[in-house]
Amino acid sequence: MFARIENEKIKEVSYLDMEGKDGWVESPSLVCIGFSYIGGIFKPPYVDYVKDQNWDVVRKARNKALSECDYIELPSYTAADKADWLSYRQALRDMPQTYSNLEKPEGHPDFSFPDKPGNSIG
Numbered sequence: 001m002f003a004r005i006e007n008e009k010i011k012e013v014s015y016l017d018m019e020g021k022d023g024w025v026e027s028p029s030l031v032c033i034g035f036s037y038i039g040g041i042f043k044p045p046y047v048d049y050v051k052d053q054n055w056d057v058v059r060k061a062r063n064k065a066l067s068e069c070d071y072i073e074l075p076s077y078t079a080a081d082k083a084d085w086l087s088y089r090q091a092l093r094d095m096p097q098t099y100s101n102l103e104k105p106e107g108h109p110d111f112s113f114p115d116k117p118g119n120s121i122g
Contacts, residue, residue, distance in 0.1 A: 001014070001015055001028070001031070002016070002018035003024065003037065004024050006023060009035070010027075010035045010042075013031065027042060055096070062113070066089060066092050069088070072089065073089070081118065088114055088117055092113070095114075
């Protein structure tokens, strides 16, 4: 089976031998129009949906962690650890860029939330 790829998506499939024809690659028989083809790997359309859902979970947890220490940004907060908290908050805000290529962030070995500074909040 062969698939015609355009903009990293399968646009057409054929059981005819399309080897050597522009845009066509050999594919497993289970692929269909709409699959992604990135870096030589076929991915079903729902992979992007799962990735987005995983990031939604992470984003909610990240936003909760940010809201729990919003008061750190107030000028009236003058504790010695303020710089540590500001760095922690920036690391939380940077998470989508830091882990932008992960499909399942919470299951990835390199994925972790930044450590809170030594003082407990609350």
